[in-house]
Amino acid sequence: MRVVVPFAAETPKTRLESVLSPAERAAFARAMLADVLRAIVEVGHEPTVVSTAPLELAALDLSDEVTTAATVTVDDRPLTDAVNAQLPWAGGDKADFTDAAAVAVIMADLALATPDALERLLTADADIAIAPGRAGGTNALVVRDPAFTVDYHGASYLDHCEIGREVGASLETVDSFRLGTDIDEPDDLVEVLVHGRKHDRAAAYLRELGFELDERDGRVGVVRDEASVAETR
C-alpha cells in the first residue's frame, strides 16, 4: 500500500493566525508533519509527502529511519487534484486491482495520530475506509477501488461515502478520535496538549512557545505565556 501525505508547504495553518506568527505556523505545521510521518513509518509504511512546494525533509530533523522511508513529491495543484493524481489506476478495471495498488491518504495535521489508530485504518477490509474529521471532513482514507476519486470540497466525508456507493465500493467508517482530530483552529491546540505523547514534536513545540492548558469557568482552553511570545516573535 502506498501512503500519501498531502502537505501545504506555503502559508500553512492560516486559521491559527490569531495565536501563532507566520513563522510559528510554518514550524508547527512541520512538527505535525514530522509526527504523522513517524507514526506511518512505525506501522511499517513508507510515506510520500505530496507537497505544494519543494520541501527539505532533512530540515524536519527526522530520525534516520523516517528519513530513509519518506519521500517528497511536489504538486502545486489544489488538494483534490493533487490527491487524485496519486490514484494512478483511476478508471482502471477492478479485476486487475491488487492490494499493493491501494493508496492511503493521511492529512499532515493529524497531530494525534498514533501507530495504533493508523493500523486500524490501514487494515480495514472495505474498498473505501474513511476516518472522518469534525464538520464532515475526511481526515484519512484508504482507497482500494480503481473507480474511486476524491473530492475534498465541503462535507467531503458524506461526498466520499456517496462516491463510494456510486462506484459500488464497500465502505467502512473508522471510528477514531485521534484520526478525527485535525488541528486547524486555536481551540484544537488543547487536543495537542492533552493527548500529545512524550516524543511528539507538535506538543513539544507548543510548550516551547509557552502554550499550556488553562481552565476557566470549568472549560479548558489554552493560554500562552506572554514572555514566550515576546521572545519568539
Added chain:
Amino acid sequence: MRVVVPFAAETPKTRLESVLSPAERAAFARAMLADVLRAIVEVGHEPTVVSTAPLELAALDLSDEVTTAATVTVDDRPLTDAVNAQLPWAGGDKADFTDAAAVAVIMADLALATPDALERLLTADADIAIAPGRAGGTNALVVRDPAFTVDYHGASYLDHCEIGREVGASLETVDSFRLGTDIDEPDDLVEVLVHGRKHDRAAAYLRELGFELDERDGRVGVVRDEASVAETR
C-alpha cells in the same frame, strides 16, 4: 456491569441557547438520551439514568425493550458527587472486586454513540477505560477498581488518568470519534446531522426543527429554516 447515564433534567444544554429555545433544548436533550439508552440496551446492558430531577421514561417514547431495561434514579447533587455515589464499593478491597461490580458511566449527550463504539469501551480490559471528549473531557468511562473515584471538573480526562495512576489502576484510552463527540454547542449539531443514523431520534428532531447542513466558504455548518423556527417557537 452496571451502566449509569447521568442526565441533567432541568435546563439542559444551555450552551445551545443561541439556536434552540428552552423547550427545544429539553426535547433535544431527551432525544439524545433516548438514543444513548437504545445503544446501551443493544449491547445487552440495562442502563440506570441518574437524573437531577424526576423523569418519566414513558414520556421518552422508547421501545418496549428499552423501557423494560432502563430505570431512573434521582440525585440532584453535582455530577461528580452523583456519579461517585454510583460506585458503591468505593474504598473497598480490590481483592473482593468482581467484574459484576464494574460500573460504566456514559454521558447522556453522546448522540453519536453506537453499539459498536460502546462495545469497544465496555469490553476494554483495563481497570479504568476512558473515552475522552474534546477539551480533555471524560465522555464515557468504565471503572473496575474499588479505589477509583471520579472528578468531572475541568480537564477530567487528565485528572482521571492521574487518579487511576495514584490508586495503581491500569488505564486504557478508548479511541472513538463517536464517543468523543458530546453535543454541547451549536457547531456540534453538524456532527449529529452528518453521523446520525436512520432511526436516531436526535438527528430526526433537528431535521424536524428545520436544521440542515450548510456549506459556506468551504466550511460546513448548520443552518435553520426560519419557517420552522416560527412554527415551533
